[in-house]
Amino acid sequence: MLIFEKTVPGRRAFSLPALDVPEELLSNHIEEKYLAKTPPSLPEVSELDIVRHYTGLSRKSFGVDLGFYPLGSCTMKYNPKINEDIARFQGFAHIHPFQPEDTVQGAMKVIYDLDKFLCAITGMNRFTLQPAAGAHGEFTGLLIAKAYFKSKGQKRSVVIVPDSAHGTNPASATMCGFKTVQVKSDRRGCIDIEKLKEVLNEETAVLMLTNPNTLGLFEEDILKITEMVHDAGALLYYDGANLNAILGICRPADLGFDIVHLNLHKTFSTPHGGGGPGAGPVGVTEKLSPYLPVPLVDMKDDHYYFNYDIPHTIGKVGTFYGNFSILLRAYAYILTCGKEHIRKVGEIAVLNANYIMKKLSEDYHLPYKRICKHEFVISASEQKKYGVHAIDIAKKLLDHGFHAPTIYFPLIVDEAIMIEPTETESRETLDSFIQVMKEIAKDAREKPDSFRHSPSTTPVGRLDEVSAARKPVLRWEG
Numbered sequence: 511m512l513i514f515e516k517t518v519p520g521r522r523a524f525s526l527p528a529l530d531v532p533e534e535l536l537s538n539h540i541e542e543k544y545l546a547k548t549p550p551s552l553p554e555v556s557e558l559d560i561v562r563h564y565t566g567l568s569r570k571s572f573g574v575d576l577g578f579y580p581l582g583s584c585t586m587k588y589n590p591k592i593n594e595d596i597a598r599f600q601g602f603a604h605i606h607p608f609q610p611e612d613t614v615q616g617a618m619k620v621i622y623d624l625d626k627f628l629c630a631i632t633g634m635n636r637f638t639l640q641p642a643a644g645a646h647g648e649f650t651g652l653l654i655a656k657a658y659f660k661s662k663g664q665k666r667s668v669v670i671v672p673d674s675a676h677g678t679n680p681a682s683a684t685m686c687g688f689k690t691v692q693v694k695s696d697r698r699g700c701i702d703i704e705k706l707k708e709v710l711n712e713e714t715a716v717l718m719l720t721n722p723n724t725l726g727l728f729e730e731d732i733l734k735i736t737e738m739v740h741d742a743g744a745l746l747y748y749d750g751a752n753l754n755a756i757l758g759i760c761r762p763a764d765l766g767f768d769i770v771h772l773n774l775h776k777t778f779s780t781p782h783g784g785g786g787p788g789a790g791p792v793g794v795t796e797k798l799s800p801y802l803p804v805p806l807v808d809m810k811d812d813h814y815y816f817n818y819d820i821p822h823t824i825g826k827v828g829t830f831y832g833n834f835s836i837l838l839r840a841y842a843y844i845l846t847c848g849k850e851h852i853r854k855v856g857e858i859a860v861l862n863a864n865y866i867m868k869k870l871s872e873d874y875h876l877p878y879k880r881i882c883k884h885e886f887v888i889s890a891s892e893q894k895k896y897g898v899h900a901i902d903i904a905k906k907l908l909d910h911g912f913h914a915p916t917i918y919f920p921l922i923v924d925e926a927i928m929i930e931p932t933e934t935e936s937r938e939t940l941d942s943f944i945q946v947m948k949e950i951a952k953d954a955r956e957k958p959d960s961f962r963h964s965p966s967t968t969p970v971g972r973l974d975e976v977s978a979a980r981k982p983v984l985r986w987e988g
């Protein structure tokens with residue numbers, strides 16, 4: 511029910527004392543032509559109606575604060591509440607980007623330090639914190655690569671992506687005016703080196719890689735790959751969406767990457783189930799640093815300042831200095847973990863994923879039988895024989911109180927189910943998920959018809975997904 515439907519004409523959520531000045535004094539300040547002809551159509555409800563309405567809505571949605579959320583590739587980890595408190599500190603939340611530098615030195619220190627932290631974590635030389643999400647980071651990183659080759663007088667027009675890549679990779683390449691060439695994965699789920707050789711040439715600008723890739727598998731030949739790409743005169747782009755797997759364990763720069771983006775909302779704990787806002791900082795090696803967006807925050811005589819003097823800068827890629835409150839959360843998160851403990855994030859994320867993978871491989875087809883990193887992909891190909899598909903399994907999980915995993919991605923696995931437990935879940939939660947997945951596999955064999963009406967315990971039942979995407983009803987016509 512929409513709040514408009516709760517309207518009782520004349521009902522108000524406030525009461526004010528009667529005017530003690532003549533009414534004429536208050537009106538007539540706005541020219542007639544700017545005034546609305548009819549009053550706005552607003553809901554007429556009491557304060558209690560509003561509170562109940564929105565509290566009720568909040569109870570209808572699912573979030574990581576409510577239950578297990580194994581949405582592969584999205585890193586739905588628990589977001590410590592202290593980060594939320596810090597993001598709301600008045601000294602941060604109430605400042606304005608146009609304030610003089612002297613008055614916002616604390617906020618500038620956060621940007622300055624976070625750049626340093628991310629450099630330490632990735633091995634890169636310098637970060638811009640402006641991009642608002644991973645995809646925006648990809649776009650920024652590719653603009654940097656483009657500017658770099660242009661200044662070298664090289665015409666390189668091709669971006670290579672593996673067939674397991676996230677859809678944003680080819681999309682960003684296209685937005686930047688590059689041509690995308692796909693390279694196939696081999697039987698072990700990694701880039702096929704022979705196939706890469708075939709497509710790599712003097713036209714290649716960038717190879718974009720996710721490592722571990724979207725199958726949750728580490729590119730074993732990564733050093734060989736980066737050498738090949740560099741020998742061809744091209745650059746390597748690291749899609750950092752899966753950084754959680756290697757956090758504190760290995761650094762993209764040491765693997766040979768030239769440009770990375772990080773999804774702060776994934777790896778560094780910002781609530782992001784609703785779609786945003788996020789932050790997608792981009793880090794580059796020393797030779798690419800002169801191309802970064804302006805401004806960067808630098809320090810001189812114990813004073814932080816916005817540095818617009820970046821010789822080959824690609825310009826600005828966002829308003830002001832990025833989604834500052836997301837940067838703050840990441841800053842708080844990194845400091846909470848500290849250098850001593852941040853490695854545990856990656857270790858436990860990997861342990862949790864392997865634990866579930868092993869147990870589920872008894873009931874589901876596991877296309878790549880290798881140790882995984884922080885996530886893994888199983889296939890519902892066995893269940894398909896009984897008419898039960900990945901989507902049916904995902905819907906059934908909702909009835910058991912779990913969020914669905916990512917399904918039908920990556921595209922190279924038939925009936926893909928991609929599971930990422932993250933490091934913040936307990937052994938008990940993993941065990942109950944495993945047990946439910948085993949029950950579902952049994953139901954698929956014994957009563958495949960029972961899937962048809964799932965979910966039945968959620969606020970909305972089985973939706974027509976195509977109509978929901980193609981003809982969404984977004985407007986209330988009252």
Ligand SMILES: *Cc1c(COP(=O)(O)O)cnc(C)c1O
Binds near residue numbers: 678720788
């Ligand atoms: C999430 C994701 C992206 C895109 O990041 P956004 O922050 O959602 O824009 C890119 N690549 C991979 C592998 C991802 O999982």
